[in-house]
Amino acid sequence: MYKLWIKCKTMTKCDTQSECVDLPIETSLEYITCIDTSENLIAIGSSEGYIYFYNTPDPQISECSVDHMEFVQSVKIIRDETNVICVSCSINNHISFWDVNSLKLVNGTRGKLICTSYSYCYIALRNIISIEGGIPRRTYEFNTDNVLAIGANYDRVLFYTESGYFVNLSLEGNENDCIYTYARPPNIRIRQYHVFKPNIVTCITDYGYVGFLVQGQKWKIYNVFSTLYGTPTAILVYGHILILGLDTGYIHIFYVNDFRKINFETITSKKLYYNRSSVISLNIMVNAEEYYLIVGYSKRLYYVKFM
Numbered sequence: 001m002y003k004l005w006i007k008c009k010t011m012t013k014c015d016t017q018s019e020c021v022d023l024p025i026e027t028s029l030e031y032i033t034c035i036d037t038s039e040n041l042i043a044i045g046s047s048e049g050y051i052y053f054y055n056t057p058d059p060q061i062s063e064c065s066v067d068h069m070e071f072v073q074s075v076k077i078i079r080d081e082t083n084v085i086c087v088s089c090s091i092n093n094h095i096s097f098w099d100v101n102s103l104k105l106v107n108g109t110r111g112k113l114i115c116t117s118y119s120y121c122y123i124a125l126r127n128i129i130s131i132e133g134g135i136p137r138r139t140y141e142f143n144t145d146n147v148l149a150i151g152a153n154y155d156r157v158l159f160y161t162e163s164g165y166f167v168n169l170s171l172e173g174n175e176n177d178c179i180y181t182y183a184r185p186p187n188i189r190i191r192q193y194h195v196f197k198p199n200i201v202t203c204i205t206d207y208g209y210v211g212f213l214v215q216g217q218k219w220k221i222y223n224v225f226s227t228l229y230g231t232p233t234a235i236l237v238y239g240h241i242l243i244l245g246l247d248t249g250y251i252h253i254f255y256v257n258d259f260r261k262i263n264f265e266t267i268t269s270k271k272l273y274y275n276r277s278s279v280i281s282l283n284i285m286v287n288a289e290e291y292y293l294i295v296g297y298s299k300r301l302y303y304v305k306f307m
Contacts, residue, residue, distance in 0.1 A: 011241055011291070012255050012270040014306040020274070021301040023052060024065075031298040036086075037285040038077035041100070042294060043086045044301065045072030051088055053100060056287065056303060066098050066105070078133065080119040087121050089114045095123060097132070107132070115195070117152035124150045129157060129169070142167065142178075151195030160193060160201045166216030168199070181216030188221065196237035200259055204232050210244065214260045227264045228252055234296075236282040243293070245279025251295060274302045 023032065023044065034045040042054040049068040070090035077100075078085045084100040089111060097107035109132070111123035120133035124147040131138045144167065150159040157169045168179040190211075192204040201213040208225025210232050225231060230246030237243075242254040242262075252269040256262055274295060281296035285303070293304040 016304050018304045032296045034074045035281040035296045036075045037283045040287045043075045045075040076116040078116045113150045115150050149193035149195045153197045212259050234279045234282045238284045247278040249276045
Protein backbone atom coordinates (compact mmCIF):
# COMPACT_ATOMS: atom_id res chain seq x y z
CA MET A 1 0.00 0.00 0.00
CA TYR A 2 2.90 2.36 0.73
CA LYS A 3 4.33 1.79 -2.76
CA LEU A 4 0.90 2.52 -4.24
CA TRP A 5 0.64 5.73 -2.21
CA ILE A 6 4.09 6.85 -3.38
CA LYS A 7 3.28 6.04 -7.01
CA CYS A 8 -0.04 7.92 -6.84
CA LYS A 9 1.70 10.87 -5.21
CA THR A 10 4.26 11.11 -8.01
CA MET A 11 2.23 9.99 -11.03
CA THR A 12 1.25 13.53 -12.00
CA LYS A 13 4.94 14.51 -12.11
CA CYS A 14 6.48 11.41 -13.72
CA ASP A 15 7.92 11.36 -17.19
CA THR A 16 6.08 9.01 -19.52
CA GLN A 17 6.97 6.75 -22.40
CA SER A 18 4.21 5.60 -24.73
CA GLU A 19 3.71 3.04 -27.46
CA CYS A 20 0.89 2.83 -29.97
CA VAL A 21 -0.77 -0.41 -31.01
CA ASP A 22 -3.01 -0.66 -34.08
CA LEU A 23 -5.64 -3.36 -33.78
CA PRO A 24 -6.10 -5.88 -36.61
CA ILE A 25 -9.47 -4.36 -37.46
CA GLU A 26 -10.85 -5.70 -40.73
CA THR A 27 -13.59 -3.15 -41.47
CA SER A 28 -13.69 0.62 -41.25
CA LEU A 29 -16.86 0.40 -39.15
CA GLU A 30 -15.28 -1.60 -36.32
CA TYR A 31 -14.02 0.29 -33.28
CA ILE A 32 -12.86 -0.32 -29.71
CA THR A 33 -15.64 -0.31 -27.11
CA CYS A 34 -13.98 -1.50 -23.88
CA ILE A 35 -10.71 -2.70 -22.36
CA ASP A 36 -9.62 -4.64 -19.27
CA THR A 37 -6.20 -5.65 -17.96
CA SER A 38 -4.74 -8.28 -15.65
CA GLU A 39 -0.99 -8.55 -15.06
CA ASN A 40 0.46 -8.43 -18.59
CA LEU A 41 -2.76 -9.37 -20.41
CA ILE A 42 -5.03 -6.86 -22.14
CA ALA A 43 -8.50 -7.79 -23.43
CA ILE A 44 -10.08 -5.46 -25.99
CA GLY A 45 -13.75 -5.61 -26.98
CA SER A 46 -15.04 -4.21 -30.26
CA SER A 47 -18.24 -3.01 -31.87
CA GLU A 48 -18.26 -6.00 -34.22
CA GLY A 49 -18.21 -8.48 -31.34
CA TYR A 50 -14.54 -9.45 -31.46
CA ILE A 51 -12.36 -9.66 -28.35
CA TYR A 52 -8.63 -9.30 -28.96
CA PHE A 53 -5.97 -10.46 -26.51
CA TYR A 54 -2.68 -8.65 -26.22
CA ASN A 55 0.32 -9.46 -24.03
CA THR A 56 2.70 -6.69 -22.98
CA PRO A 57 5.49 -5.81 -23.32
CA ASP A 58 5.38 -7.70 -26.64
CA PRO A 59 4.69 -4.84 -29.08
CA GLN A 60 2.59 -6.98 -31.42
CA ILE A 61 -1.10 -7.69 -31.15
CA SER A 62 -1.64 -11.40 -30.70
CA GLU A 63 -3.50 -13.20 -33.44
CA CYS A 64 -5.65 -14.63 -30.64
CA SER A 65 -9.22 -13.44 -30.66
CA VAL A 66 -12.73 -14.72 -30.01
CA ASP A 67 -16.07 -13.69 -31.48
CA HIS A 68 -18.94 -12.78 -29.17
CA MET A 69 -20.97 -12.04 -32.34
CA GLU A 70 -22.60 -8.97 -30.77
CA PHE A 71 -21.49 -5.45 -29.84
CA VAL A 72 -19.29 -5.94 -26.75
CA GLN A 73 -20.02 -3.31 -24.11
CA SER A 74 -17.65 -4.60 -21.39
CA VAL A 75 -14.90 -7.17 -20.83
CA LYS A 76 -13.35 -8.38 -17.57
CA ILE A 77 -10.52 -10.81 -16.79
CA ILE A 78 -10.51 -13.26 -13.88
CA ARG A 79 -7.75 -15.65 -12.83
CA ASP A 80 -7.24 -18.60 -10.54
CA GLU A 81 -4.23 -20.88 -10.03
CA THR A 82 -4.53 -22.51 -13.44
CA ASN A 83 -6.98 -20.61 -15.64
CA VAL A 84 -7.38 -17.20 -17.21
CA ILE A 85 -10.99 -16.38 -18.11
CA CYS A 86 -12.28 -13.40 -20.07
CA VAL A 87 -15.89 -12.44 -19.36
CA SER A 88 -17.63 -10.46 -22.08
CA CYS A 89 -21.01 -8.72 -21.90
CA SER A 90 -22.89 -7.67 -25.03
CA ILE A 91 -25.30 -4.84 -25.62
CA ASN A 92 -28.07 -7.46 -25.69
CA ASN A 93 -27.24 -8.66 -22.15
CA HIS A 94 -25.56 -11.89 -23.27
CA ILE A 95 -22.55 -12.83 -21.12
CA SER A 96 -19.86 -15.27 -22.27
CA PHE A 97 -16.95 -16.84 -20.39
CA TRP A 98 -13.90 -17.53 -22.56
CA ASP A 99 -10.83 -19.62 -21.72
CA VAL A 100 -8.03 -17.32 -22.88
CA ASN A 101 -5.53 -20.17 -23.32
CA SER A 102 -7.75 -22.35 -25.51
CA LEU A 103 -9.91 -19.50 -26.90
CA LYS A 104 -12.98 -21.65 -26.27
CA LEU A 105 -16.35 -20.69 -24.82
CA VAL A 106 -16.76 -22.36 -21.42
CA ASN A 107 -20.00 -20.86 -20.13
CA GLY A 108 -22.76 -18.39 -20.89
CA THR A 109 -25.47 -16.55 -19.00
CA ARG A 110 -27.43 -13.30 -19.05
CA GLY A 111 -26.74 -9.99 -17.35
CA LYS A 112 -26.39 -6.27 -17.94
CA LEU A 113 -23.35 -5.32 -15.82
CA ILE A 114 -20.23 -7.24 -14.80
CA CYS A 115 -17.33 -6.70 -12.43
CA THR A 116 -14.60 -8.98 -11.08
CA SER A 117 -12.55 -9.47 -7.93
CA TYR A 118 -10.04 -12.25 -7.33
CA SER A 119 -11.40 -15.27 -9.25
CA TYR A 120 -15.07 -14.27 -9.06
CA CYS A 121 -17.37 -12.49 -11.49
CA TYR A 122 -20.35 -10.48 -10.24
CA ILE A 123 -23.28 -10.01 -12.60
CA ALA A 124 -26.16 -7.55 -12.28
CA LEU A 125 -29.49 -7.83 -14.08
CA ARG A 126 -32.35 -5.59 -12.95
CA ASN A 127 -32.36 -5.98 -9.12
CA ILE A 128 -30.52 -9.33 -9.03
CA ILE A 129 -26.81 -9.88 -8.29
CA SER A 130 -25.28 -13.27 -9.10
CA ILE A 131 -21.78 -14.57 -8.38
CA GLU A 132 -19.88 -16.90 -10.72
CA GLY A 133 -16.46 -18.43 -10.16
CA GLY A 134 -14.82 -21.13 -8.09
CA ILE A 135 -17.94 -21.57 -5.95
CA PRO A 136 -21.47 -22.76 -6.71
CA ARG A 137 -23.49 -19.98 -8.34
CA ARG A 138 -25.02 -17.66 -5.74
CA THR A 139 -27.87 -15.25 -6.43
CA TYR A 140 -29.15 -12.29 -4.41
CA GLU A 141 -32.40 -10.48 -5.12
CA PHE A 142 -32.89 -7.05 -3.55
CA ASN A 143 -35.92 -4.94 -2.78
CA THR A 144 -34.58 -2.16 -4.97
CA ASP A 145 -34.94 -1.08 -8.56
CA ASN A 146 -32.45 -1.58 -11.39
CA VAL A 147 -28.73 -1.65 -10.65
CA LEU A 148 -26.89 1.07 -12.63
CA ALA A 149 -23.29 0.38 -11.59
CA ILE A 150 -21.49 -2.41 -9.76
CA GLY A 151 -18.01 -2.92 -8.32
CA ALA A 152 -16.24 -5.28 -5.92
CA ASN A 153 -13.78 -4.51 -3.13
CA TYR A 154 -12.24 -7.64 -1.61
CA ASP A 155 -15.14 -9.52 0.02
CA ARG A 156 -17.76 -6.84 -0.57
CA VAL A 157 -19.89 -5.94 -3.58
CA LEU A 158 -20.92 -2.32 -4.06
CA PHE A 159 -23.70 -1.16 -6.34
CA TYR A 160 -25.79 1.90 -7.07
CA THR A 161 -29.45 1.75 -8.13
CA GLU A 162 -31.67 3.81 -10.38
CA SER A 163 -33.58 5.43 -7.51
CA GLY A 164 -30.39 6.37 -5.61
CA TYR A 165 -29.57 3.51 -3.23
CA PHE A 166 -25.90 2.78 -2.58
CA VAL A 167 -25.70 -0.83 -1.37
CA ASN A 168 -22.71 -2.47 0.32
CA LEU A 169 -23.09 -6.27 0.38
CA SER A 170 -20.85 -8.63 2.36
CA LEU A 171 -20.09 -11.89 0.60
CA GLU A 172 -19.30 -13.56 3.91
CA GLY A 173 -22.84 -13.26 5.20
CA ASN A 174 -26.32 -13.75 3.82
CA GLU A 175 -28.44 -11.49 1.66
CA ASN A 176 -29.47 -9.46 4.70
CA ASP A 177 -25.87 -8.51 5.48
CA CYS A 178 -26.13 -5.24 3.57
CA ILE A 179 -25.66 -1.58 4.27
CA TYR A 180 -28.15 0.64 2.41
CA THR A 181 -27.50 4.35 1.96
CA TYR A 182 -29.72 6.72 0.02
CA ALA A 183 -28.18 9.43 -2.15
CA ARG A 184 -30.58 11.40 -4.32
CA PRO A 185 -29.60 10.90 -7.98
CA PRO A 186 -28.21 13.94 -9.81
CA ASN A 187 -30.88 16.01 -11.55
CA ILE A 188 -29.10 15.88 -14.88
CA ARG A 189 -28.92 13.45 -17.79
CA ILE A 190 -26.31 10.76 -16.98
CA ARG A 191 -24.40 8.96 -19.72
CA GLN A 192 -22.28 6.59 -17.59
CA TYR A 193 -22.02 5.37 -13.99
CA HIS A 194 -18.95 3.62 -12.56
CA VAL A 195 -18.01 2.12 -9.18
CA PHE A 196 -14.38 2.27 -7.99
CA LYS A 197 -12.58 0.90 -4.94
CA PRO A 198 -13.01 1.32 -2.09
CA ASN A 199 -16.42 3.06 -2.13
CA ILE A 200 -16.65 5.71 -4.87
CA VAL A 201 -19.42 5.98 -7.47
CA THR A 202 -18.79 8.33 -10.39
CA CYS A 203 -20.96 9.60 -13.22
CA ILE A 204 -20.38 11.32 -16.55
CA THR A 205 -23.12 13.52 -17.98
CA ASP A 206 -23.98 14.68 -21.49
CA TYR A 207 -23.00 18.27 -20.74
CA GLY A 208 -19.39 18.24 -19.57
CA TYR A 209 -20.07 17.45 -15.91
CA VAL A 210 -18.64 14.69 -13.72
CA GLY A 211 -20.01 13.57 -10.35
CA PHE A 212 -18.67 11.76 -7.29
CA LEU A 213 -20.53 9.88 -4.57
CA VAL A 214 -18.22 8.84 -1.69
CA GLN A 215 -19.45 6.26 0.84
CA GLY A 216 -23.02 6.93 -0.23
CA GLN A 217 -23.03 10.38 1.40
CA LYS A 218 -24.03 12.98 -1.21
CA TRP A 219 -23.41 13.56 -4.89
CA LYS A 220 -20.92 16.31 -5.77
CA ILE A 221 -21.27 17.46 -9.39
CA TYR A 222 -18.57 19.49 -11.17
CA ASN A 223 -18.53 21.33 -14.48
CA VAL A 224 -15.12 20.43 -15.90
CA PHE A 225 -15.83 21.62 -19.44
CA SER A 226 -15.04 25.22 -18.47
CA THR A 227 -11.58 24.28 -17.15
CA LEU A 228 -10.56 21.31 -19.32
CA TYR A 229 -12.20 22.57 -22.56
CA GLY A 230 -13.65 19.19 -23.37
CA THR A 231 -16.40 16.77 -22.42
CA PRO A 232 -15.36 13.72 -20.35
CA THR A 233 -15.84 10.42 -22.16
CA ALA A 234 -13.88 8.09 -19.83
CA ILE A 235 -13.03 8.14 -16.13
CA LEU A 236 -10.75 6.14 -13.83
CA VAL A 237 -10.17 6.34 -10.07
CA TYR A 238 -7.07 4.50 -8.81
CA GLY A 239 -6.17 5.18 -5.19
CA HIS A 240 -5.85 8.97 -4.97
CA ILE A 241 -5.44 9.31 -8.74
CA LEU A 242 -8.28 10.62 -10.91
CA ILE A 243 -7.89 10.27 -14.67
CA LEU A 244 -10.30 11.89 -17.12
CA GLY A 245 -10.34 11.17 -20.86
CA LEU A 246 -12.00 13.79 -23.07
CA ASP A 247 -13.75 13.94 -26.42
CA THR A 248 -10.85 16.09 -27.62
CA GLY A 249 -8.43 13.18 -27.14
CA TYR A 250 -6.69 14.72 -24.12
CA ILE A 251 -6.12 12.82 -20.87
CA HIS A 252 -5.84 14.67 -17.55
CA ILE A 253 -4.27 12.99 -14.50
CA PHE A 254 -5.04 14.52 -11.09
CA TYR A 255 -3.87 13.72 -7.58
CA VAL A 256 -6.91 14.07 -5.28
CA ASN A 257 -6.62 14.16 -1.48
CA ASP A 258 -10.37 13.96 -0.87
CA PHE A 259 -12.89 13.04 -3.57
CA ARG A 260 -15.58 14.82 -1.56
CA LYS A 261 -13.76 18.13 -2.05
CA ILE A 262 -12.32 18.71 -5.52
CA ASN A 263 -11.73 22.20 -6.87
CA PHE A 264 -11.15 21.88 -10.60
CA GLU A 265 -10.44 25.62 -10.77
CA THR A 266 -7.25 25.26 -8.72
CA ILE A 267 -6.14 21.62 -8.94
CA THR A 268 -3.34 20.94 -11.40
CA SER A 269 -3.12 17.98 -13.74
CA LYS A 270 -0.67 16.15 -15.93
CA LYS A 271 -1.93 16.40 -19.50
CA LEU A 272 -1.33 13.73 -22.15
CA TYR A 273 -2.35 13.69 -25.80
CA TYR A 274 -2.00 10.85 -28.30
CA ASN A 275 -4.98 10.97 -30.65
CA ARG A 276 -7.57 13.52 -31.69
CA SER A 277 -10.56 11.16 -31.31
CA SER A 278 -12.51 10.64 -28.08
CA VAL A 279 -10.97 8.56 -25.31
CA ILE A 280 -12.97 5.33 -25.05
CA SER A 281 -11.38 3.55 -22.10
CA LEU A 282 -8.82 4.05 -19.31
CA ASN A 283 -7.11 1.31 -17.28
CA ILE A 284 -4.12 1.03 -14.96
CA MET A 285 -1.97 -2.07 -15.46
CA VAL A 286 0.63 -3.15 -12.89
CA ASN A 287 3.19 -5.64 -14.19
CA ALA A 288 6.43 -6.48 -12.36
CA GLU A 289 5.93 -3.37 -10.17
CA GLU A 290 5.81 -1.18 -13.28
CA TYR A 291 2.74 1.04 -13.75
CA TYR A 292 1.14 1.54 -17.16
CA LEU A 293 -1.82 3.63 -18.21
CA ILE A 294 -3.76 1.84 -20.95
CA VAL A 295 -5.62 4.33 -23.15
CA GLY A 296 -8.15 3.17 -25.70
CA TYR A 297 -9.30 5.31 -28.61
CA SER A 298 -11.71 4.15 -31.30
CA LYS A 299 -9.06 2.51 -33.50
CA ARG A 300 -5.87 2.48 -31.46
CA LEU A 301 -4.51 1.45 -28.11
CA TYR A 302 -1.72 3.28 -26.28
CA TYR A 303 0.13 1.96 -23.29
CA VAL A 304 1.90 4.64 -21.29
CA LYS A 305 4.71 3.77 -18.89
CA PHE A 306 5.34 6.01 -15.88
CA MET A 307 9.10 6.37 -15.51
